[in-house]
Amino acid sequence: MDYSKIETTSAAPKASSMVETFRAIGYSLETAVADIIDNSISADARNIWINRIWRGGRSFITIKDDGHGMTSQEVIQAMRPGSQNPRDERSEKDLGRFGLGLKTASFSQCRKVSVFSKRKDYAPAFWTWNLDFVAATDNWDLLKWMPDEFSNELDEIESGTLVIWSDLDRVVRPNVSESDVHAHEKFSRDLDHVKKHIAMTFHRFIEDKAIKLYWCGNEIESWNPFCPNESKRQLQTEDHLPGNVTVRGYVLPHKKNFSSEKAYNDAEGMNGWTAHQGFYIYRGKRLLLAGNWLGMFKQEEPYKLVRIQVDIPNTQDSEWKIDIKKSQAYPPASCRELLESYARTVRRQGMEVYKHRGRILKQKAGASFQPLWLDKKKDGKWYFVVNRENEVIARVKEMAKTNPDSAIETLLRFVEESVPTNAVYANKVENEATQKDAFEGFDTDSLLLVAQSLYDSKIASGLSPEEARESLKSIAPFNEYEDLIESLS
Secondary structure, three states: OOHHHOOOOOOOOOHHHHHHHHHOOOOOHHHHHHHHHHHHHHOOOOEEEEEEEOEOEOOEEEEEEOOOOOOHHHHHHHHOOOOOOOOOOOOOOOOOOOOOHHHHHHHOOOOEEEEEEEOOOOOOEEEEEEHHHHHHHOOOOOEOOOOHHHOOOOOOOOOEEEEEEEOOOOOOOOOOOOOOHHHHHHHHHHHHHHHHHHHHHOHHHHHOOOOEEEEOOEEOOOOOOOOOOOOOOEEOOOEEEOOOEEEEEEEOOOHHHOOOHHHHHHHOOOOOOHHHOEEEEEEOOEEEEEEEOOOOOOOOHHHOOEEEEEEEOHHHOOOOOOOOOOOOOOOOHHHHHHHHHHHHHHHHHHHHHHHOOOHHHHHHHHHHOOOOEEEEEEOOEEEEEEOOOOHHHHHHHHHHHHOHHHHHHHHHHHHHHHOOHHHHHHHHHHOHHHEOOOOOOOOHHHHHHHHHHHHHHHHHOOOOHHHHHHHHOOOOOHHHOHHHHHOOO
16 A cells, blocks of 8 residues: 555544553552563563552552663653564563553552663663653653652662652552551552562562562562472373463362461462462463463362463463453463363362362271261262261260250251261262252152151141141242142141
């Protein structure tokens, strides 16, 4: 097409409107901080310091690194929205894509973001996006300004960059007092959540000693979702998918088989066992998505021990639809079916560990083990029965000879407290169609015996036969046996 012959006109976006759009992309505080850390890693930083400073509505969050730093012009380029073409070929270590991370992540949390940087053999440089200034002028203009108290922050490193978030209107109410205890506690809780997110998101970098991350001066320990120090975890065979994608599944040990109670509690993660099951999508060792079945399965209790590591190269960003926040991913059709098949195999193994959590105890007890409930299967349908051979049941029978009321109450309490809820749920999830219906195949004579006794007692109390039958129909399980009730006389 010959564009020279076509009339053109400018349709540049209004700065004041566009920055507000950037603010609404959907970053959480933790994903926003992680995006800034990505830039530090891409700048070959060895140390990254995250700090929070409480001053009420004038609080700060800062991220500093000892990477290669930037000149003044490079700072300006880095702060320009869309500074990077997502189609451009880039280094395997480059964690960016759109050239928007620094801006959109920062704008989502604050109204002022200052970048202060020092490159070896160059004078330090700083520039600031002030969204109030942009709103007033409607221009894409940076300010040659930064908070004075941070002017010496880079003195002790040869090169590096400091990102300063101030006017944290999405984190702290602008007018909140520094002495507001409740606001301070919320600020601390929110930032503690950020710390846990960082420990998870960058755990492979920390474990590989590629970087050190510091939180308010203290080194952050990694949180590895796959519990590499647990000897009884089950590793699955690594598989390879199109696009140089690798997959490896893990089934974590049942609580009883963890090395310690502390290790088990740590493995639960910040969102709980059920929420942490599923796929863990990594790009360049950076965790993008944690604990998600990608729409293939529901997050359900029987599979809470299943975690599957998926590594994709940054060349697959487009195919996997990696979003700006780097918190969402959607596998292409060429991978989705293979992932689902692989996950089904791992989930089955995870289900077995979950269902048979008492197997170790049973093995230890040997032939003497006496379960209170027995898992049975008949005509292709599973069900549970009370083990009449259990010595507890025998003891309750003896109690009934002298104190039947107490014995019945004891039996009911034992049944209530020991119902195998997890195993029932697991079986149902695994194959709902094979669940035995209540009282299916039950001796109707026994039902009739109890029903007749209740019927007779209601007649004796003055109810008419019709009233007595209607009364029984409101009592479980007789509400399911209308024909049986109608036969009573």
